[in-house]
Amino acid sequence: MIRDDNEAILNQAALWRDAGQSVALAHVIATWGSAPRPVGSLMAVSASGAMAGSVSGGCVEGAVVMEAGKVLADGEPRFLSFGISNEMAWEVGLACGGKLEVYVEPIQ
Template sequence: MSDSEDVLATAAAWRAAGEPVAIATVVETWGSSPRPAGSRLAVSASGRLAGSVSGGCIEGAVADAAKQTMTSGTPQLLDFGISDERAWEVGLACGGKLKVFVEKLS
Protein backbone atom coordinates (compact mmCIF):
# COMPACT_ATOMS: atom_id res chain seq x y z
CA MET A 1 0.00 0.00 0.00
CA SER A 2 1.45 3.42 -0.94
CA ASP A 3 1.65 6.32 1.50
CA SER A 4 -1.21 8.03 -0.34
CA GLU A 5 -3.42 4.93 -0.13
CA ASP A 6 -2.59 4.58 3.57
CA VAL A 7 -3.69 8.20 4.23
CA LEU A 8 -6.92 7.62 2.32
CA ALA A 9 -7.57 4.34 4.16
CA THR A 10 -7.04 6.06 7.50
CA ALA A 11 -9.36 8.91 6.49
CA ALA A 12 -12.00 6.43 5.34
CA ALA A 13 -11.81 4.60 8.68
CA TRP A 14 -12.27 7.86 10.60
CA ARG A 15 -15.22 8.77 8.38
CA ALA A 16 -16.76 5.29 8.77
CA ALA A 17 -16.57 5.79 12.54
CA GLY A 18 -18.73 8.89 12.10
CA GLU A 19 -16.09 11.57 12.38
CA PRO A 20 -15.96 14.48 9.89
CA VAL A 21 -12.77 14.39 7.80
CA ALA A 22 -11.06 16.62 5.25
CA ILE A 23 -8.35 15.68 2.76
CA ALA A 24 -5.62 18.10 1.69
CA THR A 25 -3.69 17.30 -1.50
CA VAL A 26 -0.61 19.03 -2.92
CA VAL A 27 -1.73 19.89 -6.45
CA GLU A 28 1.19 22.00 -7.71
CA THR A 29 4.77 22.77 -6.73
CA TRP A 30 7.33 25.23 -8.09
CA GLY A 31 11.02 25.10 -7.30
CA SER A 32 12.04 23.03 -4.34
CA SER A 33 9.26 21.59 -2.20
CA PRO A 34 9.44 19.18 0.79
CA ARG A 35 6.60 16.99 -0.58
CA PRO A 36 5.72 16.28 -4.23
CA ALA A 37 2.40 16.89 -5.96
CA GLY A 38 -0.06 14.19 -4.93
CA SER A 39 1.04 14.16 -1.28
CA ARG A 40 -1.93 14.07 1.10
CA LEU A 41 -2.87 15.03 4.63
CA ALA A 42 -6.05 13.76 6.28
CA VAL A 43 -7.48 15.84 9.13
CA SER A 44 -10.27 14.73 11.46
CA ALA A 45 -12.64 17.03 13.32
CA SER A 46 -11.06 15.88 16.59
CA GLY A 47 -7.63 16.98 15.35
CA ARG A 48 -6.07 13.70 14.25
CA LEU A 49 -3.65 13.91 11.32
CA ALA A 50 -2.40 11.31 8.85
CA GLY A 51 0.11 11.97 6.09
CA SER A 52 1.88 15.21 5.22
CA VAL A 53 1.72 18.02 2.67
CA SER A 54 4.86 19.86 3.74
CA GLY A 55 5.82 20.12 7.37
CA GLY A 56 6.63 23.26 9.32
CA CYS A 57 3.95 25.87 9.87
CA ILE A 58 2.27 25.05 6.56
CA GLU A 59 0.97 21.79 8.03
CA GLY A 60 -0.76 23.75 10.82
CA ALA A 61 -2.24 26.25 8.38
CA VAL A 62 -3.56 23.41 6.21
CA ALA A 63 -5.07 21.66 9.25
CA ASP A 64 -6.82 24.91 10.23
CA ALA A 65 -8.19 25.30 6.68
CA ALA A 66 -9.33 21.66 6.75
CA LYS A 67 -11.34 22.29 9.91
CA GLN A 68 -12.99 25.31 8.23
CA THR A 69 -13.79 23.16 5.19
CA MET A 70 -15.33 20.43 7.39
CA THR A 71 -17.63 23.05 8.92
CA SER A 72 -18.57 24.92 5.74
CA GLY A 73 -18.34 22.10 3.20
CA THR A 74 -16.63 24.56 0.84
CA PRO A 75 -13.36 23.35 -0.74
CA GLN A 76 -10.34 25.64 -0.63
CA LEU A 77 -7.23 26.11 -2.77
CA LEU A 78 -4.36 27.29 -0.58
CA ASP A 79 -1.30 28.97 -2.09
CA PHE A 80 2.01 29.00 -0.18
CA GLY A 81 5.24 30.55 -1.35
CA ILE A 82 8.21 32.35 0.10
CA SER A 83 11.55 33.80 -0.88
CA ASP A 84 14.62 31.70 -0.14
CA GLU A 85 15.69 34.30 2.45
CA ARG A 86 12.59 33.72 4.62
CA ALA A 87 12.01 30.05 3.80
CA TRP A 88 13.23 28.60 7.12
CA GLU A 89 11.16 31.06 9.15
CA VAL A 90 7.85 29.86 7.76
CA GLY A 91 8.49 26.15 7.33
CA LEU A 92 9.42 25.95 3.64
CA ALA A 93 13.01 24.95 4.31
CA CYS A 94 13.80 24.59 0.61
CA GLY A 95 12.06 27.74 -0.59
CA GLY A 96 9.72 27.22 -3.51
CA LYS A 97 5.95 27.36 -3.73
CA LEU A 98 3.07 24.93 -3.47
CA LYS A 99 -0.71 24.81 -3.86
CA VAL A 100 -2.84 22.58 -1.65
CA PHE A 101 -6.47 21.67 -2.39
CA VAL A 102 -8.61 20.98 0.70
CA GLU A 103 -11.95 19.16 0.50
CA LYS A 104 -14.39 17.56 2.90
CA LEU A 105 -14.61 13.78 2.68
CA SER A 106 -18.23 12.74 2.19
Protein backbone atom coordinates in the same frame (compact mmCIF):
# COMPACT_ATOMS: atom_id res chain seq x y z
CA MET B 1 6.23 5.07 -2.63
CA ILE B 2 3.75 7.96 -2.64
CA ARG B 3 1.09 5.56 -3.87
CA ASP B 4 1.56 3.34 -0.80
CA ASP B 5 1.57 6.36 1.51
CA ASN B 6 -1.61 7.70 -0.05
CA GLU B 7 -3.34 4.34 0.25
CA ALA B 8 -2.59 4.27 3.99
CA ILE B 9 -3.82 7.87 4.37
CA LEU B 10 -7.06 7.13 2.52
CA ASN B 11 -7.58 3.97 4.60
CA GLN B 12 -7.19 6.00 7.79
CA ALA B 13 -9.64 8.61 6.49
CA ALA B 14 -12.14 5.83 5.78
CA LEU B 15 -11.74 4.53 9.34
CA TRP B 16 -12.48 7.99 10.73
CA ARG B 17 -15.53 8.31 8.47
CA ASP B 18 -16.74 4.84 9.52
CA ALA B 19 -16.43 5.99 13.14
CA GLY B 20 -18.75 8.92 12.35
CA GLN B 21 -16.17 11.70 12.08
CA SER B 22 -16.06 14.30 9.33
CA VAL B 23 -12.82 14.28 7.32
CA ALA B 24 -11.09 16.79 5.08
CA LEU B 25 -8.50 15.73 2.52
CA ALA B 26 -5.64 18.02 1.47
CA HIS B 27 -3.86 17.37 -1.86
CA VAL B 28 -0.59 18.91 -3.07
CA ILE B 29 -1.63 19.96 -6.56
CA ALA B 30 1.40 21.98 -7.71
CA THR B 31 4.95 22.84 -6.66
CA TRP B 32 7.63 25.17 -8.00
CA GLY B 33 11.25 25.04 -6.93
CA SER B 34 12.04 23.03 -3.84
CA ALA B 35 9.12 21.58 -1.89
CA PRO B 36 9.16 19.09 0.99
CA ARG B 37 6.45 16.87 -0.54
CA PRO B 38 5.73 16.13 -4.22
CA VAL B 39 2.58 16.74 -6.21
CA GLY B 40 0.06 14.07 -5.28
CA SER B 41 0.91 14.00 -1.57
CA LEU B 42 -2.09 13.79 0.74
CA MET B 43 -3.02 14.66 4.29
CA ALA B 44 -6.31 13.70 5.92
CA VAL B 45 -7.62 15.70 8.88
CA SER B 46 -10.45 14.44 11.07
CA ALA B 47 -12.98 16.62 12.86
CA SER B 48 -11.19 15.80 16.12
CA GLY B 49 -7.95 17.23 14.69
CA ALA B 50 -6.17 13.93 14.06
CA MET B 51 -3.91 13.92 11.00
CA ALA B 52 -2.62 11.26 8.64
CA GLY B 53 -0.05 12.05 5.97
CA SER B 54 1.76 15.26 5.13
CA VAL B 55 1.62 18.01 2.55
CA SER B 56 4.63 20.04 3.65
CA GLY B 57 5.75 20.51 7.23
CA GLY B 58 6.35 23.43 9.54
CA CYS B 59 3.93 26.32 9.58
CA VAL B 60 2.50 25.38 6.18
CA GLU B 61 1.17 22.11 7.61
CA GLY B 62 -0.38 23.98 10.56
CA ALA B 63 -2.07 26.41 8.20
CA VAL B 64 -3.47 23.54 6.13
CA VAL B 65 -4.87 21.89 9.27
CA MET B 66 -6.54 25.17 10.27
CA GLU B 67 -8.09 25.52 6.81
CA ALA B 68 -9.22 21.87 6.95
CA GLY B 69 -11.15 22.75 10.11
CA LYS B 70 -12.89 25.55 8.21
CA VAL B 71 -13.66 23.17 5.34
CA LEU B 72 -15.27 20.77 7.80
CA ALA B 73 -17.24 23.61 9.41
CA ASP B 74 -18.73 25.07 6.24
CA GLY B 75 -18.37 22.26 3.68
CA GLU B 76 -16.62 24.57 1.20
CA PRO B 77 -13.35 23.40 -0.37
CA ARG B 78 -10.33 25.68 -0.25
CA PHE B 79 -7.47 26.36 -2.67
CA LEU B 80 -4.34 27.37 -0.75
CA SER B 81 -1.13 28.82 -2.10
CA PHE B 82 2.15 29.11 -0.18
CA GLY B 83 5.34 30.71 -1.39
CA ILE B 84 8.31 32.29 0.24
CA SER B 85 11.60 33.92 -0.59
CA ASN B 86 14.74 31.95 0.19
CA GLU B 87 15.56 34.46 2.94
CA MET B 88 12.31 33.76 4.83
CA ALA B 89 12.02 30.06 3.98
CA TRP B 90 13.27 28.58 7.27
CA GLU B 91 10.91 30.71 9.34
CA VAL B 92 7.76 29.29 7.74
CA GLY B 93 8.77 25.70 7.18
CA LEU B 94 9.68 25.79 3.49
CA ALA B 95 13.34 25.13 4.18
CA CYS B 96 14.45 25.40 0.55
CA GLY B 97 12.16 28.18 -0.59
CA GLY B 98 9.80 27.33 -3.41
CA LYS B 99 6.03 27.41 -3.72
CA LEU B 100 3.23 24.92 -3.36
CA GLU B 101 -0.50 24.81 -3.91
CA VAL B 102 -2.83 22.67 -1.85
CA TYR B 103 -6.48 21.84 -2.42
CA VAL B 104 -8.51 20.98 0.70
CA GLU B 105 -11.95 19.38 0.42
CA PRO B 106 -14.42 17.56 2.63
CA ILE B 107 -14.78 13.88 1.79
CA GLN B 108 -18.08 12.10 1.92
